[in-house]
Amino acid sequence: MKVVGKTILALLVLFAVLVLVIRTPWAQNLIVTQLTNYVSSKTHTKVEVDQVYITFSGDIKTEGIYLEDEHGDTLVYARELKLDLPLYPLLFKNQLSIDDGEADGLVVNIKRGSDIDQFNFSFLIDAFSTPTDTTQSSEPMEISLGDFFLSDWKVGYEDDYLGIYVHLLLGTLETDIDQFDLEAMIFDIGDFELGNTQIIYNQTHPFPQTNEPSTSPLPKINVDQFLLNNITYEFDSSPDSIATSRKTKPF
Numbered sequence: 001m002k003v004v005g006k007t008i009l010a011l012l013v014l015f016a017v018l019v020l021v022i023r024t025p026w027a028q029n030l031i032v033t034q035l036t037n038y039v040s041s042k043t044h045t046k047v048e049v050d051q052v053y054i055t056f057s058g059d060i061k062t063e064g065i066y067l068e069d070e071h072g073d074t075l076v077y078a079r080e081l082k083l084d085l086p087l088y089p090l091l092f093k094n095q096l097s098i099d100d101g102e103a104d105g106l107v108v109n110i111k112r113g114s115d116i117d118q119f120n121f122s123f124l125i126d127a128f129s130t131p132t133d134t135t136q137s138s139e140p141m142e143i144s145l146g147d148f149f150l151s152d153w154k155v156g157y158e159d160d161y162l163g164i165y166v167h168l169l170l171g172t173l174e175t176d177i178d179q180f181d182l183e184a185m186i187f188d189i190g191d192f193e194l195g196n197t198q199i200i201y202n203q204t205h206p207f208p209q210t211n212e213p214s215t216s217p218l219p220k221i222n223v224d225q226f227l228l229n230n231i232t233y234e235f236d237s238s239p240d241s242i243a244t245s246r247k248t249k250p251f
Contacts, residue, residue, distance in 0.1 A: 042127040045070060060085055069109075069120045079105025084146070099146040106153045113160050145177040163205040163239075171196025171230070185219040195229040203237040 032052045040047040050064025065078040082102040089095035111120040153170035172195045179188035234245040 043123055045075075045123070046072075059083075070123050071120075073120075074107055074109055075121060077105075077107040078103060079152075081106075093142075095142045095144070097144045097146075101146070101148045102150075103148075103153070104151045106150070106155075108153075108155045109158075110156065111158045112162075116161050140183060143180050143182065145180045147174075147176040149174050162207055163203055165200075165202040165204070167198075167200045169198040170194075173197075185217045187219060187221045189221070189223045191225045191227075192223050193225075193227040193229070194231060195227075197231050199231070199233040201233070201235050201237075203239060206239040 029052070031054075032049050036047045036049055046066070046068045048064065048066040049062055051062065053059075053061045060081075060083045062081045063079065065076065065081060066074070067076045069075040080102070081104075082100075084099040084101070086097050086099070089097050109120070112118060150170060150173040153168065153173075155166075155168040155170070157164065157166040159165070172193075174191065174193045176190040177187070178190050179186060181187070230247070232245075232247045236243045
C-alpha cells in the first residue's frame with residue numbers, strides 16, 4: 001500500500017508540474033515553434049505565430065497567425081484569435097465544441113484558376129492527406145458552436161472556373177449559433193448583426209454545365225433576429241445583365 005500510495009503521489013506531483021510548465025510562455029512558445037516548423041516543412045511554405053496562450057480548460061488566444069501560399073502570397077493572416085475550445089470532448093468524445101470565439105484583423109485570399117480542383121490552398125490538403133480505407137467507416141464528428149464576434153476582416157475570393165470574384169470588407173459581425181447540423185444541413189441562429197461592411201460581387205461568365213444531379217440536401221437556415229447597419233454592396237452579373245449597388249440603413 002505504501003508503494004501504491006507513493007506511486008500515486010508521484011504521478012500527481014508530475015501532473016501538477018506538467019500543468020505549471022505547459023502554462024508558462026516558454027513552454028507554449030516552444031510547442032508553437034515545433035508545430036509551425038512541422039507545418040512549414042510539410043507544406044514548404046512560410047508559417048508563423050507571434051504569440052499563443054493555451055489553458056487545459058480549452059481557452060486559446062493567438063496573435064499574429066500567418067500562412068502563405070506556394071507563390072509566397074498571403075493565404076491567411078489573423079491579428080488576434082480567441083477560442084473557448086473544450087479539449088476533453090474533442091480528444092475523447094469526437095465532439096468539436098467552440099463555445100465562444102473572437103477573430104480580429106483577419107485576412108483571407110482564396111483563389112482558383114481554370115482547373116476545377118486546384119485552389120491556392122490545395123497544397124495544404126495534399127500535404128496532410130492520408131490514404132483512406134474504404135472498408136472502414138467512422139462516426140461523423142459532432143459540432144456545436146456558440147457566440148462569435150468578428151471584426152475588421154478582409155476576404156477575397158477569385159474563381160476563374162466559376163467566374164466569381166468576391167471582395168468583403170467586414171466591419172463587425174456578432175452572432176450566436178444554437179444549432180449546427182452538417183448532416184441534416186440545419187442551422188439555427190439566434191442573433192445575426194452585421195455592421196460597417198462592404199461587399200462586392202462580380203460574375204463574369206455563366207456557371208459551367210454539369211450533368212451530375214446534386215444529392216445533397218438544401219440547407220435550412222433559421223435566424224431569430226437579423227440586423228444590418230451601414231452595409232454597402234455592389235452586384236454585377238454579366239451573364240444575367242444585372243448590375244446594382246446600394247447602401248443599407250439601420251433597421
